[in-house]
Amino acid sequence: MNSLHGQRVLLGISGGIAAYKTPDLVRRLRERGAEVQVVMTPGAKAFVTPLSLQAVSGQEVRSELLDTAAEAAMGHIELARWATKILIAPASADVIARLAVGMANDLLTTLCLATDAPIAIAPAMNRLMWANVATQANMATLRQRGYAVFGPGEGDQACGEVGAGRMLDPLELVDLLVGGSGPQVLAGKNVLITAGPTREPIDPVRYITNRSSGKMGFAVAAAAAAAGAKVTLVAGPVNLPTPAAVTRIDVETAAEMHAATTKAAGDQHIFIASAAVADYRPDSFADSKIKKNDSEMNISLTRNADILADTAKANPALFTVGFAAETNDLEAYARGKLERKGLNMVAGNWVGGGKAFDADDNELLVVWGSGKQVLPNAAKTALAKQLVELIAGRYEATK
Numbered sequence: 001m002n003s004l005h006g007q008r009v010l011l012g013i014s015g016g017i018a019a020y021k022t023p024d025l026v027r028r029l030r031e032r033g034a035e036v037q038v039v040m041t042p043g044a045k046a047f048v049t050p051l052s053l054q055a056v057s058g059q060e061v062r063s064e065l066l067d068t069a070a071e072a073a074m075g076h077i078e079l080a081r082w083a084t085k086i087l088i089a090p091a092s093a094d095v096i097a098r099l100a101v102g103m104a105n106d107l108l109t110t111l112c113l114a115t116d117a118p119i120a121i122a123p124a125m126n127r128l129m130w131a132n133v134a135t136q137a138n139m140a141t142l143r144q145r146g147y148a149v150f151g152p153g154e155g156d157q158a159c160g161e162v163g164a165g166r167m168l169d170p171l172e173l174v175d176l177l178v179g180g181s182g183p184q185v186l187a188g189k190n191v192l193i194t195a196g197p198t199r200e201p202i203d204p205v206r207y208i209t210n211r212s213s214g215k216m217g218f219a220v221a222a223a224a225a226a227a228g229a230k231v232t233l234v235a236g237p238v239n240l241p242t243p244a245a246v247t248r249i250d251v252e253t254a255a256e257m258h259a260a261t262t263k264a265a266g267d268q269h270i271f272i273a274s275a276a277v278a279d280y281r282p283d284s285f286a287d288s289k290i291k292k293n294d295s296e297m298n299i300s301l302t303r304n305a306d307i308l309a310d311t312a313k314a315n316p317a318l319f320t321v322g323f324a325a326e327t328n329d330l331e332a333y334a335r336g337k338l339e340r341k342g343l344n345m346v347a348g349n350w351v352g353g354g355k356a357f358d359a360d361d362n363e364l365l366v367v368w369g370s371g372k373q374v375l376p377n378a379a380k381t382a383l384a385k386q387l388v389e390l391i392a393g394r395y396e397a398t399k
């Protein structure tokens with residue numbers, strides 16, 4: 001599973017400066033064993049020549065929808081059926097918009113409509129075009145439809161600006177397409193994950209939240225997908241790209257996270273609750289901005305429902321993993337949550353003093369039944385892989 005042997009990858013290239021990286025991308029895909037068919041939009045040809053791509057792919061490059069000679073060799077519907085994976089890199093703002101509205105006005109968008117194959121896109125554009133609400137709305141639509149989104153990365157841009165919008169490097173894209181390099185310990189399993197904070201509105205401009213960045217939960221989602229699981233990620237408001245091959249449901253409040261989790265839980269084998277859910281919400285929401293005056297302001301709070309405990313109770317066959325964020329007595333509190341919420345495992349982490357919340361690294365004390373294991377301090381991406389292997393092992397042990 002670490003290779004692309006037997007995979008037929010349709011590489012869609014749209015018009016953007018990052019297209020100059022695609023001959024290398026084709027080479028990397030073929031090195032991993034994939035058969036590659038390149039499809040270019042007319043705009044892509046301004047940045048890289050079909051001849052170069054034909055030379056590295058070993059296949060005639062396709063770009064016209066109404067090309068009688070090419071259609072006679074392999075019609076566009078056949079081409080759409082031929083692909084086992086579609087990767088669009090670079091995906092320009094224009095192609096993203098056309099995919100979002102379901103247009104079929106060139107060969108690439110037509111193939112995307114006519115295929116059953118999973119589609120991954122690697123956005124690449126100027127940072128303001130990427131941040132534009134229109135692009136973000138189109139991305140949300142594509143994510144909801146199950147498109148995997150690889151990147152974009154951040155850094156210096158060809159236009160001289162600095163920010164998010166760079167296409168990921170060919171090697172990163174190939175790794176993401178392969179689905180990671182670890183053992184497939186969760187193959188065939190459905191895994192539901194909550195991540196990030198929740199926001200509890202006070203009025204149209206204010207809310208209660210916490211310091212969770214979502215990095216831990218997103219890393220767990222990426223690791224679970226790389227381990228072969230079908231992952232559904234219920235994400236609070238965070239500023240992170242969706243990990244490859246993960247279905248993401250964006251929510252804002254604890255109540256929305258509760259509803260999305262409850263809806264998805266029935267089909268799952270494993271539930272991992274890494275979200276930092278607000279324990280309380282304001283009793284009421286003021287429709288208009290609350291005006292300050294000279295007296296004190298008091299906000300009365302109501303307890304939010306416990307998503308993890310409720311989900312564990314309603315789905316007794318589900319293997320449930322909670323997190324515990326503690327400033328002291330970590331093991332005792334983690335074990336308390338294990339018992340009280342009726343869980344299979346709890347991953348405890350020390351918080352406060354810059355630890356865990358919004359950090360790139362973390363350390364976990366994982367407890368279950370009579371067992372425990374320390375996962376020493378490491379990057380959250382590396383730690384998530386270890387946690388996923390531990391969860392998979394405990395899951396198998398309980399079956």
Ligand code: PMT
Nearest residue numbers: 212213214215216273276277306307308322323325357358
């Ligand atoms: O997002 P990062 O910046 O990467 O930070 C990661 C993290 C510190 C947020 C993460 O590692 C973590 O510890 N998440 C759980 C934080 C938390 O809220 O812990 P808790 O001890 O309050 O809650 C215990 C468990 O119950 C958690 O699994 C939580 O998701 C769940 N819970 C809590 C309250 C609630 N209403 N519903 C829940 O599901």
